[in-house]
Amino acid sequence: MSASLGGLLKDYRLQRNIAQMEVAFALGWKDTSRLSRIEQGVVEKPPRELIDKISKALNLKAQEKNTLLLIGNYLPTKEELEQTRKENEAYLETWPYPAILYDFCWRIILLNKSALRMLSMNKKDKKKAYEVAPSALELVFDPKYVQNQYLKGDEVKVWHTNLFRFLTHFKNFQKSIIRDKWYMATMKKMMNNDLFRELWTKVQNSEVNFITTRFGKKIFVSPEDRNKRLKFNIFVVPLMKDPRFELEFFNPADTETADFFTKSK
Template sequence: MATLGGLIKDFRIQKRISQLEVATKMGWSDTTRLSKIEQGRTSKPTRSVIDRILDALGISESEKNELLLFGGYIPDPTEIKKGINDVSEKIDSWPYPSYLIDFTWRLLYSNVPGTKTFYAPSNQILKKGNANLLEFPFLPDFPLEIYKGEDEDNVAPFTVAQIGQFKIEEHIRSEESWYRKLIGRLMKNETFRQTWAKVTPNTYKKKLVDYEYKIVKGSWTGKKQTLRFHILTSKLISDPRFQLVMYLPVDKETEGFYANKSYLKAQ
């Protein structure tokens, strides 16, 4: 099984750089510390240490971000700003819900259709990185009834689907500090706590990673409406720690909801 230290070693060997060269650039007296990192015989290096090692190796920005994703290093505020800048024009021009998340499911930026449809916070709040998609169905008085899954006939309630998908995607990160903080905070919610205990990765079965079918029921304009979407997700080439999410209407009713800008009436 690949490890972060092993990948660092692979890059170092590919670039024909010795451990001593890296250690010298790091200001370390010998190669002991680097050797332990490469062999996985030490705790997870801090982000600053990893940045310095990768800079010493002279790898490209895209290679660096791949390693940061593999190592589970969440984007910092500067990187969030860059990620938003890379796709904000595409998100804002999309006529249906679209938003940017990172691999921890933090919701970082949304267009107006997305914000209004799902009653999300403003982008000024989202940019701070405190909103997470896992918590949305467990918010007090959440005004929407949502189901998602593979297709119309294979969907699960939002609470079950979110936890099931999260466990599928994030099981290898359960020891990360961000994971523990998020789950620890949500465990204070009784509904979340009960649902988390009973949902396993097998409860919510998906065949595709980057596609979902979603049904959203709400009363945005004062009358009950049902919206149906195909949802496509794509990692950013520049930094795969970020994912662009784009919604496509399944039927004429959903398409008309956005063509008529009915979502603007949502409070």
């Protein structure tokens, strides 16, 4: 399968044995020149509305269209964010430990009850988070973030290793989004953060290992006792229906952490 927006569009069209002219007529165009330029990558990023129309003309399935939107780096709309929350909220609650849903630019979209508890978030905090969809990138590098305030010694090394892995994934992804406005705005803001600048410089000389960005260990300060730690093994998987979103699952790495979530609240 092609790795470019135009290439994938062409793949989908050919798989369905649809001629360019058929698509052009369905869109109200008199010839195929515009579609040809899109498939060839001459038109770097067509408007989202046009991609929706072409997807409809090709009768793409939801997963196919969403894969197309991911490759084209089209941010999910507010309506899509809300729909994704509704479709996945019950599922996330079946996981007894923290689970967090992100979109491809690492905005926090949905947290289950265990994640809210781990992060000491109440209903008001949850509502605000869903309104603004905060960036995980900004959150984890914030000096006021609880992890950056209370972790000590080797814990800090583990935490910084997690941040390094996070940025390694971000670096690999950013090759295709470097011209997007949201990316440029985020990077300009993050370059004011000392820790981000330090790790970002190190990441530039590192090799990208997809496996290490999908699995790992995390240590969290307990919301009930700042001297205690919650330890997890984590894994990340994309949503099957919409790969623009990823689920991060936390699994307790010791009995103390497991007990924290199984005891009565």
